[in-house]
Amino acid sequence: MMDMPQSTISEKKNSGGIMVFERLLIHQETIFRICLGYSRNYVEAEDLAQEVYLKAYQSLPGLRDSSSAKDWLIRIAKNACLDRQKKLRTQGFWLRRWAREINVDPPAAAEASIEARIEELKRAVRRLPKKLRTIFLLREYGHLSYEELAAALDLNKGTVMSRLSRARRRVTAALQEKSNERC
Amino acid sequence: MSDADEKKDVEAFRELVEAEESKALAEFRAGHFRERLEDRISSAAGSSPRPSLFQVIPRPVWVSLAILIVLGATAIILWRSRAPAREDRAAVEALLRQLPGLHAVENQVRVVSDLRPLPMSPLEKGIASIFSNPNASSGVTPLPGQNQGFSAINLKKVPMDLQKLYNILIMDRSVEHVLTAVSQKTKEG
Numbered sequence: 001m002m003d004m005p006q007s008t009i010s011e012k013k014n015s016g017g018i019m020v021f022e023r024l025l026i027h028q029e030t031i032f033r034i035c036l037g038y039s040r041n042y043v044e045a046e047d048l049a050q051e052v053y054l055k056a057y058q059s060l061p062g063l064r065d066s067s068s069a070k071d072w073l074i075r076i077a078k079n080a081c082l083d084r085q086k087k088l089r090t091q092g093f094w095l096r097r098w099a100r101e102i103n104v105d106p107p108a109a110a111e112a113s114i115e116a117r118i119e120e121l122k123r124a125v126r127r128l129p130k131k132l133r134t135i136f137l138l139r140e141y142g143h144l145s146y147e148e149l150a151a152a153l154d155l156n157k158g159t160v161m162s163r164l165s166r167a168r169r170r171v172t173a174a175l176q177e178k179s180n181e182r183c
Numbered sequence: 184m185s186d187a188d189e190k191k192d193v194e195a196f197r198e199l200v201e202a203e204e205s206k207a208l209a210e211f212r213a214g215h216f217r218e219r220l221e222d223r224i225s226s227a228a229g230s231s232p233r234p235s236l237f238q239v240i241p242r243p244v245w246v247s248l249a250i251l252i253v254l255g256a257t258a259i260i261l262w263r264s265r266a267p268a269r270e271d272r273a274a275v276e277a278l279l280r281q282l283p284g285l286h287a288v289e290n291q292v293r294v295v296s297d298l299r300p301l302p303m304s305p306l307e308k309g310i311a312s313i314f315s316n317p318n319a320s321s322g323v324t325p326l327p328g329q330n331q332g333f334s335a336i337n338l339k340k341v342p343m344d345l346q347k348l349y350n351i352l353i354m355d356r357s358v359e360h361v362l363t364a365v366s367q368k369t370k371e372g
Contacts (some may be wrong), residue, residue: 014290121199140200172192
Protein backbone atom coordinates (compact mmCIF):
# COMPACT_ATOMS: atom_id res chain seq x y z
CA MET A 1 0.00 0.00 0.00
CA MET A 2 1.06 3.53 -0.72
CA ASP A 3 2.45 5.84 1.94
CA MET A 4 -0.19 8.00 3.53
CA PRO A 5 0.36 11.72 3.20
CA GLN A 6 0.46 12.90 6.79
CA SER A 7 0.09 16.64 6.73
CA THR A 8 1.19 17.76 3.32
CA ILE A 9 2.45 16.14 0.16
CA SER A 10 5.58 18.26 0.22
CA GLU A 11 7.00 16.13 3.06
CA LYS A 12 7.47 13.15 0.78
CA LYS A 13 11.15 12.42 0.24
CA ASN A 14 13.23 10.23 -2.00
CA SER A 15 15.50 7.39 -0.83
CA GLY A 16 18.32 9.83 -0.05
CA GLY A 17 15.97 11.93 2.00
CA ILE A 18 16.88 15.00 -0.01
CA MET A 19 14.27 15.46 -2.69
CA VAL A 20 11.05 16.91 -1.44
CA PHE A 21 7.96 16.45 -3.51
CA GLU A 22 7.46 20.21 -3.35
CA ARG A 23 10.44 20.66 -5.65
CA LEU A 24 8.86 18.50 -8.29
CA LEU A 25 5.85 20.76 -8.30
CA ILE A 26 8.02 23.55 -9.71
CA HIS A 27 7.80 21.80 -13.05
CA GLN A 28 4.04 21.49 -13.03
CA GLU A 29 3.51 23.86 -15.95
CA THR A 30 6.04 22.06 -18.12
CA ILE A 31 4.36 18.78 -17.31
CA PHE A 32 0.94 20.24 -17.97
CA ARG A 33 2.07 21.59 -21.36
CA ILE A 34 3.48 18.21 -22.36
CA CYS A 35 0.21 16.57 -21.31
CA LEU A 36 -1.67 19.17 -23.29
CA GLY A 37 0.26 18.21 -26.39
CA TYR A 38 -0.70 14.59 -25.94
CA SER A 39 -4.36 15.20 -25.07
CA ARG A 40 -7.34 16.58 -26.93
CA ASN A 41 -8.34 19.29 -24.52
CA TYR A 42 -7.56 21.14 -21.31
CA VAL A 43 -9.58 18.85 -19.03
CA GLU A 44 -7.86 15.74 -20.28
CA ALA A 45 -4.46 17.45 -20.00
CA GLU A 46 -5.03 18.48 -16.41
CA ASP A 47 -6.20 15.03 -15.46
CA LEU A 48 -3.11 13.55 -17.07
CA ALA A 49 -0.83 15.99 -15.27
CA GLN A 50 -2.36 14.93 -11.97
CA GLU A 51 -1.84 11.31 -12.86
CA VAL A 52 1.81 12.03 -13.63
CA TYR A 53 2.32 13.65 -10.24
CA LEU A 54 0.49 10.85 -8.50
CA LYS A 55 2.82 8.33 -10.12
CA ALA A 56 5.82 10.47 -9.25
CA TYR A 57 4.61 10.69 -5.66
CA GLN A 58 4.29 6.94 -5.43
CA SER A 59 7.70 6.24 -6.91
CA LEU A 60 9.60 9.12 -5.34
CA PRO A 61 11.45 6.90 -2.84
CA GLY A 62 13.07 5.21 -5.85
CA LEU A 63 14.57 8.43 -7.16
CA ARG A 64 18.22 8.46 -6.12
CA ASP A 65 19.69 11.40 -7.95
CA SER A 66 17.71 14.51 -7.16
CA SER A 67 19.59 16.52 -9.80
CA SER A 68 17.90 14.51 -12.55
CA ALA A 69 14.44 14.97 -11.06
CA LYS A 70 13.15 16.95 -14.03
CA ASP A 71 14.25 14.32 -16.57
CA TRP A 72 12.75 11.65 -14.36
CA LEU A 73 9.47 13.52 -14.16
CA ILE A 74 9.41 14.09 -17.92
CA ARG A 75 9.94 10.38 -18.50
CA ILE A 76 7.02 9.58 -16.21
CA ALA A 77 4.91 12.13 -18.09
CA LYS A 78 5.86 10.72 -21.47
CA ASN A 79 5.04 7.15 -20.44
CA ALA A 80 1.78 8.14 -18.78
CA CYS A 81 0.71 10.09 -21.87
CA LEU A 82 1.57 7.24 -24.23
CA ASP A 83 -0.35 4.81 -22.03
CA ARG A 84 -3.36 7.09 -22.04
CA GLN A 85 -3.19 7.46 -25.83
CA LYS A 86 -3.08 3.72 -26.24
CA LYS A 87 -6.15 3.35 -24.05
CA LEU A 88 -7.99 6.09 -25.91
CA ARG A 89 -7.12 4.58 -29.26
CA THR A 90 -8.85 1.34 -28.27
CA GLN A 91 -11.87 3.21 -26.96
CA GLY A 92 -11.89 5.39 -30.08
CA PHE A 93 -11.98 2.33 -32.29
CA TRP A 94 -15.15 1.08 -30.62
CA LEU A 95 -16.70 4.55 -30.58
CA ARG A 96 -16.06 5.01 -34.29
CA ARG A 97 -17.51 1.62 -35.00
CA TRP A 98 -20.58 2.38 -32.93
CA ALA A 99 -20.96 5.74 -34.71
CA ARG A 100 -20.84 4.00 -38.09
CA GLU A 101 -23.45 1.50 -36.99
CA ILE A 102 -25.94 4.12 -35.88
CA ASN A 103 -25.07 6.33 -38.83
CA VAL A 104 -23.71 9.30 -36.97
CA ASP A 105 -22.47 11.81 -39.49
CA PRO A 106 -18.88 12.92 -39.09
CA PRO A 107 -18.46 16.55 -38.16
CA ALA A 108 -19.01 18.88 -41.06
CA ALA A 109 -15.97 20.22 -42.88
CA ALA A 110 -14.30 22.37 -40.35
CA GLU A 111 -14.21 26.02 -40.97
CA ALA A 112 -10.80 27.59 -40.69
CA SER A 113 -11.28 28.70 -37.10
CA ILE A 114 -8.31 28.51 -34.79
CA GLU A 115 -9.91 25.64 -32.82
CA ALA A 116 -10.43 23.66 -36.00
CA ARG A 117 -6.85 24.22 -37.02
CA ILE A 118 -5.63 23.21 -33.59
CA GLU A 119 -7.65 20.03 -33.97
CA GLU A 120 -5.99 19.42 -37.34
CA LEU A 121 -2.58 19.93 -35.77
CA LYS A 122 -3.41 17.43 -33.02
CA ARG A 123 -4.56 14.90 -35.56
CA ALA A 124 -1.37 15.37 -37.58
CA VAL A 125 0.73 14.89 -34.43
CA ARG A 126 -1.19 11.77 -33.44
CA ARG A 127 -0.39 10.26 -36.84
CA LEU A 128 3.35 10.65 -36.29
CA PRO A 129 5.37 7.57 -35.34
CA LYS A 130 5.86 7.32 -31.59
CA LYS A 131 9.52 8.38 -31.65
CA LEU A 132 8.87 11.49 -33.71
CA ARG A 133 5.69 12.35 -31.81
CA THR A 134 7.47 12.27 -28.46
CA ILE A 135 10.27 14.53 -29.62
CA PHE A 136 7.86 16.94 -31.30
CA LEU A 137 5.58 17.26 -28.28
CA LEU A 138 8.36 17.58 -25.73
CA ARG A 139 9.98 20.28 -27.79
CA GLU A 140 6.99 22.27 -29.04
CA TYR A 141 4.73 21.94 -26.00
CA GLY A 142 7.22 21.22 -23.24
CA HIS A 143 9.72 23.83 -24.53
CA LEU A 144 12.62 21.56 -23.70
CA SER A 145 16.04 22.40 -25.09
CA TYR A 146 17.90 19.91 -27.29
CA GLU A 147 20.10 19.01 -24.34
CA GLU A 148 17.12 18.40 -22.08
CA LEU A 149 15.47 16.30 -24.77
CA ALA A 150 18.62 14.25 -25.20
CA ALA A 151 18.87 13.68 -21.45
CA ALA A 152 15.21 12.81 -20.98
CA LEU A 153 15.10 10.40 -23.90
CA ASP A 154 18.62 8.96 -23.60
CA LEU A 155 19.55 10.06 -27.10
CA ASN A 156 22.38 12.11 -28.49
CA LYS A 157 21.79 15.65 -29.60
CA GLY A 158 22.22 14.88 -33.30
CA THR A 159 19.48 12.23 -33.20
CA VAL A 160 17.20 14.61 -31.37
CA MET A 161 17.72 17.30 -34.00
CA SER A 162 17.20 15.03 -36.97
CA ARG A 163 14.07 13.45 -35.49
CA LEU A 164 12.66 16.81 -34.60
CA SER A 165 13.25 18.08 -38.11
CA ARG A 166 11.51 15.05 -39.61
CA ALA A 167 8.58 15.43 -37.24
CA ARG A 168 8.16 19.10 -38.05
CA ARG A 169 8.26 18.44 -41.77
CA ARG A 170 5.58 15.79 -41.53
CA VAL A 171 3.31 17.91 -39.39
CA THR A 172 3.68 20.87 -41.72
CA ALA A 173 2.94 18.69 -44.74
CA ALA A 174 -0.22 17.34 -43.10
CA LEU A 175 -1.42 20.83 -42.21
CA GLN A 176 -0.67 22.03 -45.71
CA GLU A 177 -2.68 19.18 -47.16
CA LYS A 178 -5.67 20.07 -44.99
CA SER A 179 -5.38 23.69 -45.97
CA ASN A 180 -5.38 22.75 -49.67
CA GLU A 181 -8.48 20.61 -49.16
CA ARG A 182 -10.33 23.56 -47.72
CA CYS A 183 -9.42 25.83 -50.61
CA MET B 184 16.79 21.37 -45.69
CA SER B 185 17.70 25.01 -45.27
CA ASP B 186 17.16 27.04 -42.12
CA ALA B 187 14.60 29.16 -43.95
CA ASP B 188 12.53 26.08 -44.80
CA GLU B 189 12.77 24.85 -41.25
CA LYS B 190 11.66 28.23 -39.96
CA LYS B 191 8.73 28.21 -42.33
CA ASP B 192 7.75 24.73 -41.12
CA VAL B 193 7.89 25.80 -37.51
CA GLU B 194 5.82 28.91 -38.18
CA ALA B 195 3.07 26.79 -39.66
CA PHE B 196 2.21 25.24 -36.34
CA ARG B 197 3.91 27.39 -33.71
CA GLU B 198 1.07 29.88 -33.89
CA LEU B 199 -1.46 27.10 -33.25
CA VAL B 200 0.53 25.63 -30.38
CA GLU B 201 0.88 29.01 -28.73
CA ALA B 202 -2.82 29.76 -29.12
CA GLU B 203 -3.80 26.49 -27.51
CA GLU B 204 -1.18 26.76 -24.81
CA SER B 205 -1.97 30.30 -23.70
CA LYS B 206 -5.65 29.52 -23.28
CA ALA B 207 -5.02 26.25 -21.46
CA LEU B 208 -2.32 27.69 -19.21
CA ALA B 209 -4.62 30.49 -18.11
CA GLU B 210 -7.16 27.91 -17.00
CA PHE B 211 -4.49 25.76 -15.41
CA ARG B 212 -3.10 28.59 -13.33
CA ALA B 213 -6.54 29.46 -12.04
CA GLY B 214 -7.44 25.84 -11.46
CA HIS B 215 -5.82 25.10 -8.06
CA PHE B 216 -3.85 22.19 -9.43
CA ARG B 217 -1.97 21.66 -6.21
CA GLU B 218 -5.02 21.38 -3.97
CA ARG B 219 -6.70 18.96 -6.30
CA LEU B 220 -3.53 16.92 -6.51
CA GLU B 221 -3.39 16.69 -2.73
CA ASP B 222 -7.00 15.48 -2.67
CA ARG B 223 -6.25 12.90 -5.30
CA ILE B 224 -3.18 11.62 -3.48
CA SER B 225 -5.16 11.36 -0.23
CA SER B 226 -7.99 9.46 -1.87
CA ALA B 227 -5.55 7.19 -3.69
CA ALA B 228 -3.80 6.46 -0.41
CA GLY B 229 -7.10 5.75 1.34
CA SER B 230 -8.33 3.19 -1.11
CA SER B 231 -5.96 0.34 -1.67
CA PRO B 232 -6.82 -1.17 -5.01
CA ARG B 233 -7.84 -4.79 -4.94
CA PRO B 234 -5.02 -6.78 -6.50
CA SER B 235 -5.99 -8.64 -9.59
CA LEU B 236 -5.51 -12.36 -10.01
CA PHE B 237 -2.51 -11.74 -12.24
CA GLN B 238 -0.84 -9.74 -9.48
CA VAL B 239 -1.68 -12.17 -6.68
CA ILE B 240 -0.28 -15.26 -8.32
CA PRO B 241 3.50 -15.05 -8.71
CA ARG B 242 5.05 -15.15 -12.14
CA PRO B 243 6.69 -18.63 -11.85
CA VAL B 244 3.23 -20.12 -11.37
CA TRP B 245 2.03 -18.56 -14.61
CA VAL B 246 5.15 -19.76 -16.38
CA SER B 247 4.65 -23.31 -15.06
CA LEU B 248 1.02 -23.24 -16.11
CA ALA B 249 1.96 -22.06 -19.57
CA ILE B 250 4.56 -24.82 -19.88
CA LEU B 251 2.02 -27.42 -18.73
CA ILE B 252 -0.51 -26.20 -21.27
CA VAL B 253 2.07 -26.33 -24.05
CA LEU B 254 3.17 -29.84 -23.05
CA GLY B 255 -0.44 -31.01 -22.83
CA ALA B 256 -1.21 -29.63 -26.24
CA THR B 257 1.91 -31.29 -27.69
CA ALA B 258 0.99 -34.62 -26.12
CA ILE B 259 -2.53 -34.43 -27.56
CA ILE B 260 -1.19 -33.57 -31.00
CA LEU B 261 1.30 -36.46 -30.88
CA TRP B 262 -1.30 -38.90 -29.63
CA ARG B 263 -3.71 -37.89 -32.35
CA SER B 264 -1.04 -38.24 -35.02
CA ARG B 265 -0.25 -41.77 -33.79
CA ALA B 266 -3.84 -42.99 -33.92
CA PRO B 267 -3.75 -43.66 -37.71
CA ALA B 268 -0.57 -45.70 -37.16
CA ARG B 269 -2.53 -48.13 -34.97
CA GLU B 270 -5.10 -48.51 -37.71
CA ASP B 271 -2.26 -49.16 -40.16
CA ARG B 272 -0.87 -51.81 -37.85
CA ALA B 273 -4.21 -53.63 -37.81
CA ALA B 274 -4.37 -53.48 -41.60
CA VAL B 275 -0.83 -54.89 -41.94
CA GLU B 276 -1.63 -57.66 -39.47
CA ALA B 277 -4.74 -58.60 -41.41
CA LEU B 278 -2.70 -58.65 -44.62
CA LEU B 279 -0.03 -60.86 -43.04
CA ARG B 280 -2.63 -63.29 -41.82
CA GLN B 281 -3.84 -63.68 -45.40
CA LEU B 282 -0.39 -64.90 -46.52
CA PRO B 283 -0.54 -68.63 -47.39
CA GLY B 284 2.72 -69.48 -45.62
CA LEU B 285 1.66 -67.96 -42.36
CA HIS B 286 -1.78 -69.43 -42.67
CA ALA B 287 -0.30 -72.89 -43.11
CA VAL B 288 1.92 -72.54 -40.05
CA GLU B 289 -1.00 -71.41 -37.95
CA ASN B 290 -3.14 -74.34 -39.10
CA GLN B 291 -0.35 -76.84 -38.47
CA VAL B 292 0.09 -75.62 -34.95
CA ARG B 293 -3.63 -75.69 -34.35
CA VAL B 294 -3.98 -79.22 -35.73
CA VAL B 295 -1.40 -80.41 -33.23
CA SER B 296 -2.92 -78.56 -30.31
CA ASP B 297 -6.49 -79.47 -31.24
CA LEU B 298 -5.78 -83.15 -31.15
CA ARG B 299 -8.67 -84.85 -29.51
CA PRO B 300 -8.84 -88.65 -28.93
CA LEU B 301 -11.30 -90.55 -31.05
CA PRO B 302 -14.33 -91.99 -29.27
CA MET B 303 -13.23 -95.13 -27.50
CA SER B 304 -14.79 -98.53 -27.77
CA PRO B 305 -16.06 -100.10 -24.47
CA LEU B 306 -13.00 -102.38 -24.39
CA GLU B 307 -10.58 -99.48 -24.87
CA LYS B 308 -12.39 -97.52 -22.17
CA GLY B 309 -12.00 -100.41 -19.78
CA ILE B 310 -8.28 -100.73 -20.49
CA ALA B 311 -7.78 -97.00 -20.20
CA SER B 312 -9.60 -96.88 -16.89
CA ILE B 313 -7.49 -99.69 -15.54
CA PHE B 314 -4.25 -97.90 -16.54
CA SER B 315 -5.34 -94.52 -15.38
CA ASN B 316 -6.89 -95.71 -12.15
CA PRO B 317 -5.34 -98.89 -10.73
CA ASN B 318 -7.82 -98.82 -7.82
CA ALA B 319 -10.71 -99.56 -10.21
CA SER B 320 -9.78 -103.22 -10.24
CA SER B 321 -10.06 -103.32 -6.47
CA GLY B 322 -13.71 -102.22 -6.71
CA VAL B 323 -13.22 -98.47 -6.19
CA THR B 324 -15.49 -96.51 -8.50
CA PRO B 325 -13.73 -93.84 -10.57
CA LEU B 326 -14.46 -90.25 -9.87
CA PRO B 327 -16.75 -88.51 -12.33
CA GLY B 328 -14.86 -87.06 -15.35
CA GLN B 329 -11.79 -89.15 -14.71
CA ASN B 330 -12.47 -91.49 -17.62
CA GLN B 331 -12.75 -88.62 -20.05
CA GLY B 332 -8.96 -88.36 -20.44
CA PHE B 333 -7.79 -86.23 -23.35
CA SER B 334 -11.30 -85.46 -24.50
CA ALA B 335 -11.34 -82.47 -22.17
CA ILE B 336 -8.89 -80.66 -24.47
CA ASN B 337 -10.92 -78.26 -26.49
CA LEU B 338 -9.05 -75.19 -27.62
CA LYS B 339 -11.03 -72.37 -29.03
CA LYS B 340 -10.05 -71.04 -32.43
CA VAL B 341 -8.48 -67.79 -31.30
CA PRO B 342 -6.16 -66.23 -33.94
CA MET B 343 -2.59 -66.85 -32.99
CA ASP B 344 -0.37 -64.01 -31.92
CA LEU B 345 1.87 -62.76 -34.74
CA GLN B 346 4.88 -62.78 -32.45
CA LYS B 347 4.31 -66.47 -31.68
CA LEU B 348 3.99 -67.28 -35.35
CA TYR B 349 7.18 -65.41 -36.05
CA ASN B 350 9.02 -67.43 -33.38
CA ILE B 351 7.74 -70.68 -34.83
CA LEU B 352 8.88 -69.68 -38.31
CA ILE B 353 12.32 -68.69 -37.08
CA MET B 354 12.64 -71.96 -35.16
CA ASP B 355 11.61 -73.91 -38.24
CA ARG B 356 14.24 -72.15 -40.29
CA SER B 357 16.92 -72.80 -37.65
CA VAL B 358 16.09 -76.48 -37.42
CA GLU B 359 16.13 -76.67 -41.21
CA HIS B 360 19.57 -75.06 -41.34
CA VAL B 361 20.96 -77.41 -38.70
CA LEU B 362 19.55 -80.46 -40.44
CA THR B 363 20.95 -79.34 -43.80
CA ALA B 364 24.37 -78.77 -42.26
CA VAL B 365 24.35 -82.14 -40.50
CA SER B 366 23.26 -84.01 -43.62
CA GLN B 367 25.98 -82.34 -45.70
CA LYS B 368 28.64 -83.34 -43.12
CA THR B 369 27.32 -86.89 -43.11
CA LYS B 370 27.57 -87.04 -46.89
CA GLU B 371 31.16 -85.72 -46.80
CA GLY B 372 32.07 -88.23 -44.07
